[in-house]
Amino acid sequence: MKSDRAARPLPIGQREIDEFPRFGLSQYANRYRGDFGPIKINISGEVQQPFELTKDDLKNISRTDMTSDFHCVTTWTKCGLHWGGYRFVEFFEKLIKPRLNSNHSVHWVVFKSLDGYRARMLLSDILDSNILIADELNGEPLCSKHGAPLRLVAPAHYGYKNPKHINAIELHTKDYSFKAPLLTFMEHPRGRVEYEERGLFFPAWFLRIIYRPLIQSTIKKFKMGMLANGKTES
Numbered sequence: 001m002k003s004d005r006a007a008r009p010l011p012i013g014q015r016e017i018d019e020f021p022r023f024g025l026s027q028y029a030n031r032y033r034g035d036f037g038p039i040k041i042n043i044s045g046e047v048q049q050p051f052e053l054t055k056d057d058l059k060n061i062s063r064t065d066m067t068s069d070f071h072c073v074t075t076w077t078k079c080g081l082h083w084g085g086y087r088f089v090e091f092f093e094k095l096i097k098p099r100l101n102s103n104h105s106v107h108w109v110v111f112k113s114l115d116g117y118r119a120r121m122l123l124s125d126i127l128d129s130n131i132l133i134a135d136e137l138n139g140e141p142l143c144s145k146h147g148a149p150l151r152l153v154a155p156a157h158y159g160y161k162n163p164k165h166i167n168a169i170e171l172h173t174k175d176y177s178f179k180a181p182l183l184t185f186m187e188h189p190r191g192r193v194e195y196e197e198r199g200l201f202f203p204a205w206f207l208r209i210i211y212r213p214l215i216q217s218t219i220k221k222f223k224m225g226m227l228a229n230g231k232t233e234s
Contacts, residue, residue, distance in 0.1 A: 011193045013075055013208045020070065020078040022145045022222040023159070024117070025181060029218075029225035031115040032144065036165055039135075039149045043096060045171035046104040053095055061090045066132055068155035070162070071193045073186075074211040074218070083153050084136030089127045100171070108176045111152055112168035119163040120178045121154070123171075125190060130155055133166070145226065158198065161191040 010016060022032075039058070044050040064087055069079045100106065109126060112118045125131075132153040135142055142148040147164030154162050160182065180187035188197040196204040198211075 010077055011071060012196055013198075013204065014071055014077040014193075015075055016079055017076045019219075020081065020146070021219045022226065023072060023074075023218060024222065026218065026221055027181075028115055028117060029221045030228060032225050032229045033114075034144055034229070036114050036144060036148050036167075040167060041150070042168040043099070043171070044168070045110075046101050046106050046173065047096070047099050047171060048101060051099060057095055058086060058091075061086050061094050064132070066130065066153070066155075068130070068153065070155070071158055072215075073158040073160055073191070073198050073207075074215050075208050076215055082138045083132055083134045084139070085132040085134035085150075085153070087129055088131040088133055088152070089129055091133050092123075092127065096169075096171070104171075105173050106171045107174035108172040108178065110170040110172060110176075110178065111163045111166050112170065113163050114165040114167045117163055117165075117181055119152070119161055120180070120187075120189065121152075121157075121161060122190060125157070125192075126152075126154065128154075128156065156192055156194065158191045158193060160187070 039053075039055040041053040042050060043053060063084065065082065065084050067080060067082050069077055070081055071077045106123050109121050109123050110118060111121070134147070134151050134153045135149060137143075137146050142151065144165075147166075150166045151164040152162050152166060185201045186199045188199050191197050198204050198207040
């Protein structure tokens with residue numbers, strides 16, 4: 001049953017769905033494991049020297065909860081997800097910033113995932129207070145299907161800017177050249193929902209037309225990937 005959104009309409013081009021599927025680029029459908037192990041995040045780039053953060057480090061920052069909608073670039077939206085975790089701004093200020101190079105000029109933050117995915121975000125975008133490093137969904141620890149052990153939750157950005165299974169963060173200057181796992185036209189540097197930044201070169205309405213027919217087949221492919229690894233829906 002769809003949620004009551006009379007006071008808060010969906011963004012342009014989005015359609016609400018009931019389920020919250022495991023979803024992404026087709027090449028990641030079979031990269032599924034039931035357990036991604038303990039929290040370990042390698043930090044590198046514009047830092048004094050590379051270092052690792054663990055679950056114990058996260059105890060030094062406050063936890064928070066947030067309810068938000070998830071907008072996939074392919075035009076589906078899942079409303080009212082309840083996330084638990086840590087505000088990225090506090091994660092950055094307390095755990096990373098003290099160990100940056102003294103003359104740093106961090107512009108880009110690159111998140112790398114245990115399944116090989118990677119996403120680029122502007123530091124200025126992800127210092128927003130509504131962005132989380134999440135480890136819980138709907139009151140339960142994140143399952144592998146939705147990004148265990150940690151994922152980024154950036155509600156103002158399309159889903160491809162919300163990487164799952166985070167195990168590394170790289171900090172780069174403005175001149176950093178990012179190699180996206182997507183085709184070039186599919187990776188907008190910011191990917192903001194409000195401005196319908198679905199990709200590059202093509203108008204948003206055209207990208208909606210080519211993406212929308214792929215939704216159900218992609219959902220099916222990712223479900224099959226879970227089944228192939230001995231997992232059912234959770």
